[in-house]
Amino acid sequence: MIEILGERTIACIEGFGRFGRFSGESFRAMIHTFFHPRSYPLVLNQMNVIGVKSVPVVMATGAFVGMILAIQAYGQLASMGLEERLGVLINIAVVKELGPVLAAVMLAGRVGGALTAELGTMNVTEQIAAVQSFGVSPIRYLVAPRVLACLLLTPLLIIYADLLGILGGFFVSVKQLGINPGAYWNYSAMGVELWDVSTGALKGFFFGGAIALISCYKGFTCREGARGVGEACTEAFVGCFISILALNYVFAVVLSAVYKTFWPLRPLI
Amino acid sequence: MSQKQIQPEDGILVVRDLIKRYGQKLVLDNVSMAIEEGKTTVIIGPSGCGKTVFMKHLIVLERPDSGEVYYRGRRIDRLSERELVPIRRKFGFCFQMGALFDSITVYENIIFPLRQHYKITDWKAVDEMVKQKLALVGMDGYQHYYPANLSGGQRKRVALARAIALNPEIILYDEPTTGLDPITSDVINELILKLQRELKVTSVVVTHDMRSAYKIADRIVMLHHGRIVADGDAEHIRTHPNAIVQQFIQGKVSEAELEALRLGGTKFPTQFMPEDFE
Numbered sequence: 001m002i003e004i005l006g007e008r009t010i011a012c013i014e015g016f017g018r019f020g021r022f023s024g025e026s027f028r029a030m031i032h033t034f035f036h037p038r039s040y041p042l043v044l045n046q047m048n049v050i051g052v053k054s055v056p057v058v059m060a061t062g063a064f065v066g067m068i069l070a071i072q073a074y075g076q077l078a079s080m081g082l083e084e085r086l087g088v089l090i091n092i093a094v095v096k097e098l099g100p101v102l103a104a105v106m107l108a109g110r111v112g113g114a115l116t117a118e119l120g121t122m123n124v125t126e127q128i129a130a131v132q133s134f135g136v137s138p139i140r141y142l143v144a145p146r147v148l149a150c151l152l153l154t155p156l157l158i159i160y161a162d163l164l165g166i167l168g169g170f171f172v173s174v175k176q177l178g179i180n181p182g183a184y185w186n187y188s189a190m191g192v193e194l195w196d197v198s199t200g201a202l203k204g205f206f207f208g209g210a211i212a213l214i215s216c217y218k219g220f221t222c223r224e225g226a227r228g229v230g231e232a233c234t235e236a237f238v239g240c241f242i243s244i245l246a247l248n249y250v251f252a253v254v255l256s257a258v259y260k261t262f263w264p265l266r267p268l269i
Numbered sequence: 270m271s272q273k274q275i276q277p278e279d280g281i282l283v284v285r286d287l288i289k290r291y292g293q294k295l296v297l298d299n300v301s302m303a304i305e306e307g308k309t310t311v312i313i314g315p316s317g318c319g320k321t322v323f324m325k326h327l328i329v330l331e332r333p334d335s336g337e338v339y340y341r342g343r344r345i346d347r348l349s350e351r352e353l354v355p356i357r358r359k360f361g362f363c364f365q366m367g368a369l370f371d372s373i374t375v376y377e378n379i380i381f382p383l384r385q386h387y388k389i390t391d392w393k394a395v396d397e398m399v400k401q402k403l404a405l406v407g408m409d410g411y412q413h414y415y416p417a418n419l420s421g422g423q424r425k426r427v428a429l430a431r432a433i434a435l436n437p438e439i440i441l442y443d444e445p446t447t448g449l450d451p452i453t454s455d456v457i458n459e460l461i462l463k464l465q466r467e468l469k470v471t472s473v474v475v476t477h478d479m480r481s482a483y484k485i486a487d488r489i490v491m492l493h494h495g496r497i498v499a500d501g502d503a504e505h506i507r508t509h510p511n512a513i514v515q516q517f518i519q520g521k522v523s524e525a526e527l528e529a530l531r532l533g534g535t536k537f538p539t540q541f542m543p544e545d546f547e
């Protein structure tokens with residue numbers, strides 16, 4: 001019993017060690033890619049696949065989040081006569097937490113799954129070995145462009161999600177719930193600061209990196225066969241999801257500490 | 270065996286006391302071999318005896334559990350991936366299953382090594398090179414196909430063209446003629462001979478096809494259960510006294526295997542019919 005537990009623990013730590021080395025190598029490869037314009041086309045191609053094609057789904061996510069927040073929060077605020085401040089609540093929630101996290105989760109599903117399946121299939125059909133056999137580093141050729149594309153585009157996608165969330169919340173509040181648009185915007189502008197938007201987008205940088213690294217790692221280490229690829233995809237998605245949430249918690253702690261040292265607490269309502 | 274120990278300088282590629290296990294299974298059991306420069310070495314042996322695994326060790330796609338691999342007298346099996354880059358560039362490896370990159374076209378597959386290692390300025394010359402390499406394997410005109418739209422044999426031939434695209438000095442072929450019709454097989458055999466004669470390349474060929482083995486080999490090595498059981502020129506193999514070797518080259522089934530078939534045959538309870546799945 002204890003033996004099994006020990007074995008599991010060791011295997012787990014080994015796994016983390018391998019993932020750490022994989023990430024380290026990926027970062028080295030990314031720096032190399034950054035200084036070698038010859039590999040930019042690879043990155044641009046991935047940016048198109050990963051980023052551009054994710055715009056609709058991320059925007060839809062953002063819009064619905066904003067709309068639902070408006071419906072759910074309206075009752076409580078209206079009972080206190082504070083319905084004009086609905087905008088603060090919606091926009092803060094969207095920009096700080098829901099936009100970044102939900103956009104990242106959508107990306108983990110859309111992009112993470114695809115990356116793992118693609119690299120996993122390449123692994124089991126020996127295409128990764130073929131890259132290696134030509135004296136080309138698979139990490140440099142396959143992983144670096146994907147991670148770079150995710151790193152650069154996730155913050156942008158989050159900003160899209162934020163924008164649509166804000167618009168969605170606005171439309172529901174004003175058209176459906178009949179709140180005065182001027183008051184709505186005034187309170188929102190008072191509540192939401194550049195700090196909130198930029199830290200939300202900054203999180204995207206890390207979420208994107210985590211999604212790409214975990215998915216690529218799972219693809220590279222996937223077991224043989226269709227089943228191996230399937231399992232790797234599941235593991236990749238779960239891994240991405242948990243690390244997004246965990247990273248988000250770390251961010252909440254760190255960012256609020258940073259905020260507190262520079263500015264006083266800001267009452268929102 | 271009480272042969273004298275093979276030395277790292279005995280060939281362009283030297284493998285010494287190679288042992289490889291996957292879990293409990295011993296796949297390569299003390300294999301030693303010196304591959305001579307400019308010669309064609311053919312490796313034969315029954316399915317699953319470790320030929321592909323052996324071949325991958327030559328270019329360090331697999332690392333041995335113990336034993337050494339040398340390239341021109343330099344030990345390579347412990348080198349880092351980065352240190353292996355200049356060495357691997359001297360090799361062409363034709364994978365058993367082709368391993369073509371399936372998200373890019375045949376043309377892009379062929380220029381992959383070129384594009385990764387050089388800055389291409391003269392695209393006309395590159396087009397010409399691709400055309401010529403594909404023509405060597407009878408696949409000119411398929412430049413803009415995706416691997417998914419090719420037949421198995423066609424994929425294999427494109428893989429071969431890709432392996433020779435940069436004119437490597439050593440080419441490793443893993444079953445280049447399996448799954449090809451007799452005439453195309455012979456085209457590939459002639460190609461291997463031509464590359465050896467004209468460009469002095471060193472070839473290592475894994476094959477099941479004894480006709481092609483006799484045709485191209487300067488030397489034939491037979492593996493069985495991860496060990497070398499026979500090693501010599503075609504004549505030596507043809508007249509080898511070992512029963513396992515004779516059985517393999519004549520393609521005969523052993524009594525034990527026949528017995529297993531007879532027993533197994535009566536044990537199928539019923540035949541599955543298509544209706545069972547409706």
Ligand SMILES: Nc1ncnc2c1ncn2[C@@H]1O[C@H](COP(=O)(O)OP(=O)(O)OP(=O)(O)O)[C@@H](O)[C@H]1O
Pocket residue numbers: 291296314315316317318319320321322323365
């Ligand atoms: N990655 C791996 N993990 C576990 N076992 C492996 C792996 N690769 C190969 N083997 C085992 O090693 C043995 C030899 O495999 P190998 O692919 O070298 O056979 P082969 O001689 O090339 O056969 P064939 O002629 O059918 O291609 C097989 O029994 C196989 O089960």
Ligand SMILES: [Mg+2]
Pocket residue numbers: 320321322365443
């Ligand atoms: Mg094989």
